[in-house]
Amino acid sequence: MKEKYMIIDVAKCHDCNNCFIACQDEHAENDWAPYQAAMPRHGHRWMDILRHERGQNDRIDTAFLPKPCLQCENPPPCAAGGDFVGVREDGIVIFDLEAGRGRDITASCPYGAIWWNEEEQLSQKCDFCAHLLDDPAWEPGVPRCVHTCPTGALTFVVEEPVAFARRIQAEGLAPYKEEIVPKPHVWYKNLHRFTKNFVAGQVLKGGDVASGVTVVLRGADSTAELVSDMFGEFRFDGLSDGEYTLTAEGKELTEVTVLGASVDAGDFEI
Template identity: 40%
Template sequence: MGKVFLVDVAKCNGCYNCQIVCKDEHCGNDWRPYAAPQPETGQFWMRLEEKTRGQVPVVKVAYKPVMCAHCAAAPCAEICPDDAFVRRDDGLLVLDPNACTGCGSCVDACPQGSIYLNAELGIAQKCTGCAHLLDSGWEVPRCVDACAHEAIRYADEGEFGTLLDGAEPLDEVGGLGSRARYLNLPKRFIAGSVVDFEADELLIGAGVSLIGRGGVRLALDTDEFGDFEFDQIDPDEYELSVTASGYAGLTMAVDVRVADRCVGDLGLTRL
């Protein structure tokens, strides 16, 4: 079955430790035949992607660690004219720096941009899963070891059990047999508040419902601050309805196909 990376983005707080220790391990260190030194700039074999979501006053920041997915059906390995990619028994796909001629075909073939061309050395480079450490007794790569919140884990597929049932690859490598799986990848959210502007009051317990074109129906009540939030919903066009006793209802269209949406303060009028 082999090893897999399991990344839970809900646990990632953006500390950048994974990205930093990858640089520490590979910059200035020659681990051939596993890997030649990584340049100090221009390459991130482990990179932390940061995305701001929503609009004021509801703004979130999502973090996503991204490494080579070590795909089972890797386009980079298939296109390489030098057979420089080596599949290990543990599932890691290593790019042999001694066999690579630096043609750059693999760089263009990688759908998530995880392979880099080192112009100085004349070779392509990427994440090795710290294979040199694993072969010398380490149980996990440096990025996994450095993650204080266990947002990144590495183990045999069987050890993760049912956790992998809800895990998915990144869209860029979907269908390629990615050995990097993700939990809690951000979808979309719709948030806002319900208020009585005339009385200058927040409306607690107002009913808010959401109907999607795909048939999704969700409902909740506003909290003690008059706020509501539908989180982890699919990108879609929705009909948002608000009701409260003694008030005229309100219905509006909310489109989150492209981005999350904070609808702001929704004012209801007394009957």
């Protein structure tokens, strides 16, 4: 059977918050029983946008990570919620409104994707706008957040798990915090922008920027190579913590330690 997946490209998100606003517009004070009770007007972020800054000095960047419920195949809230938490055949995790009333399981989600509705006495979260997906009259055929994204950072896929597994490999998709809960139905492109680090710098010749210079970064287990851009700048991204050595045109530039943060290695005359 085909299942439903969301792909989020971190590199394309610029924090416009259209997805967040669309979610609020669809659910705040709108009752979609038996799928959802109305979301409170304030306090809930079923689509939460996380922010991460990397780098130092003028070599910095900021990445944004939209985070809905990840629709895990074996969600921890199932153990906490028991009879009112279920997984549909298409992979969407749902809460039974009546059985779940008065039962706060917000602490059971390792991603912090469940919110407590005090007025309704319900645990609530994103369900991919299941009420719309099940409605043949909803012509876009995707959740509201995906429909409103202006940059294509959010895409929605409906296909067999085997086909999606091939897509994961072909497109280099990765799960957010895989060590916590495996097999989500929300996957990320360019996740390294949020979870990994970079080493950046600039090469100079005669005090002027040196473009087209081959720069090599060597670590304990890997070697990467790139060419400096028109400003003499270089950036090695997607790095794990460790010790690295930078060289350019056979000359050692410096040794760099990456420890939980990106590094501006500086400017180098070669």
